[in-house]
Amino acid sequence: MTRTAYRAALLSVPEDPANGGVAQAHADGLLVVEDGHVVAFGDDAALAERFAGVPVVDLSGRIIVPGFVDAHVHYPQTDRIASHGEQLLSWLERHIFPEEARFGDRAHADTIAAVFCDELLRNGTTSALVFATVHETSVDALFEAALARDMRLVSGKVLMDRGPETLHDTVAGGRAATEALIARWRGRGRGRLGYAVTPRFALTSSDAQLADAGAILAAHGHVLLHTHLAENHGEIAAVAGRFADAVDYLDVYDRFGLVGARSVFAHCVHMSDRAMARMAGAGAGIAHCPTSNLFLGSGLFDLAQADRHGVRVGIGSDVGAGTTFSILATLGEAYKVAQLRGATLDPLRALHLATAGGAAVMGLSDRIGALQPGQEADFVVLDPAATPLLARRTRGASLADTLFALQVLGDDRVVERTYVAGKCLYDRNQVRSAAV
CATH class of the missing domain: 2.30.40.10 (Urease, subunit C, domain 1)
Structure with a gap:
């Protein structure tokens, strides 16, 4: 000792x-x-x-x-940080999907995973909830890099059977790869790693795949659910068009068993009180990503609304739509977003959101934060x-x-x-x- x-x-x-x-x-x-x-x-x-x-x-x-605990970040988007122009859906098509298609190459994934983990550490981030890509190898690369550094990271293979031609899976293939990754990385001696079932968002998965994601989540009580919710007006309109009978965006996930105490939803910029109340009742958490929401013109997260309903909140950098790996700088932007909402974010509360708050959202309060x-x-x-x-x-x-x-x-x-x-x-x- x-x-x-x-x-x-x-x-x-x-x-x-x-x-x-x-x-x-x-x-x-x-x-x-x-x-x-x-x-x-x-x-x-x-x-x-x-x-x-x-x-x-x-x-x-x-x-x-x-x-610092980064409650939402995309490691494959590291090289596309600060990509000019566009709002969410067109930004994904123009900048992100072509970049993520490269992660079928394990050597490329290894290189970016190492850069990403070192960048987190350089900015004081020791734990993170991380999006990988649709490729199984992208998760292996990230977990190997985190294991070498003994970092506490949670990640998972992205599920998107309605993705672009160069970046999609199938219901059966996504299920098999997810189950294999859970088995491979949740065993004893695999460091401080955790798994998250990761449908990208409602538009990129079929109903069958969303239902399958819910089944995987139910079958593994130790994994998280990590996805995006109500980020951008264009995205919300597209979701409403596809799921015309849903009460709101959250209800889409809810009907597939994806809203619960292990669910972490990034953004939640445009939320009804009904949806916030449902999240609170389910024990779900939010990753507030201010630099990303400002960069893509998505809107201003309403922290006061989340507080009124008692929803847990952490802070996410959301690189690469997010413009910095620095959680300190991200908290500065969160302060400005609150100001524009007519509220004030106390610096001590901001520190809580970026540490113990993020740990709570990820179900890790007993271990870190x-x-x-x-x-x-x-x-x-x-x-x-x-x-x-x-x-x-x-x-x-x-x-x-x-x-x-x-x-x-x-x-x-x-x-x-x-x-x-x-x-x-x-x-x-x-x-x-x-x-x-």
């Missing part, structure tokens, strides 16, 4: 402040880690005697927060003086005020180190030294 202590300012928000949760903040804190798990999280003065003799990594002037004793030691070391402007802005500021400045002005430069299961997998200073 190896123990290491980290001394810095500590900040965690285990419970949602919108429901009375209180931040755990320690201006001079001590985080103690043993064999990849948190042993203690608190004031240095209160813990120093108890852990006397434990080696201490002095990170004075830094802030340690839980590793808050740096509570017994949880896995995934954490990020943030540097409030990473840029000259940030150094001026945060000098003498409170932890909450500093956090807000980091969300509005920060990006990957703020992330000094990223730890996964107690191991430092990214160190900004070492990267800079290697580049000299």
Whole structure:
């Protein structure tokens, strides 16, 4: 057993402040880690005697927060980030479907999976719910890359038997590949990985495939359901045209058994109160993706509506429609979206949504997201003086005020180190030294 202590300012928000949760903040804190798990999280003065003799990594002037949880991101779209023009459906046809067709090549998938995982770590993201492609090999490539880094990722083969000619499967083929992947990657000794049944969205699967997705979900109590919902007006109109007898978009998924406590729906920008109430009753969660919604002109997510109905919410980068891997920068955009909605997103609540909130949406609250004793030691070391402007802005500021400045002005430069299961997998200073 190896123990290491980290001394810095500590900040965690285990419970949602919108429901009375209180931040755990320690201006001079001590985080103690043993064999990849948190042993203690608190004031240095209160813990120093108890852990006397434990080696201490002095990170004075830094802030340690839980590793960021990206609740919705597309790894195969990494190379198409910042692709100009179009709204959702035409953007998919023009930019995304041709790119995703390349992932039948395992070597290509391996290359992008490695780049993607390293980019997450460089931005302080230690866990993510990830879209792959229709290809079985795309999931293998991602899981191999995550396994090598001991990252906690959840992903699955995309189901889309109504996809374009270069990017589609069949009901039987999709079922067989999904079952094979679940069997291959959910066994003991396969790292910190999870599986998600992944119909792309209602338009790209036949009724038979959507029903089959529901059957797979019901047959495997440990897997998630991950898809898109009510993102864009054009998409919503097309869904309404195909499923004319459905009450709304959510009802399409509901009739196939895809709305439940293990369901994560990305976007949910244009939702009726009926649909939100149904999501809350089912225990389903939302991945709020502000940079993507702004980039594609999809609309402004109504966090207050989700709150009124008690729907769980996490934060998603949604790269490549999303414009950054940085969860900090994504939180800055979430603040602006709330402002345009006439609301204010508190920085401590924003941190919750990006850590413990995302963990809750993914059903992982007992393992990650808050740096509570017994949880896995995934954490990020943030540097409030990473840029000259940030150094001026945060000098003498409170932890909450500093956090807000980091969300509005920060990006990957703020992330000094990223730890996964107690191991430092990214160190900004070492990267800079290697580049000299």
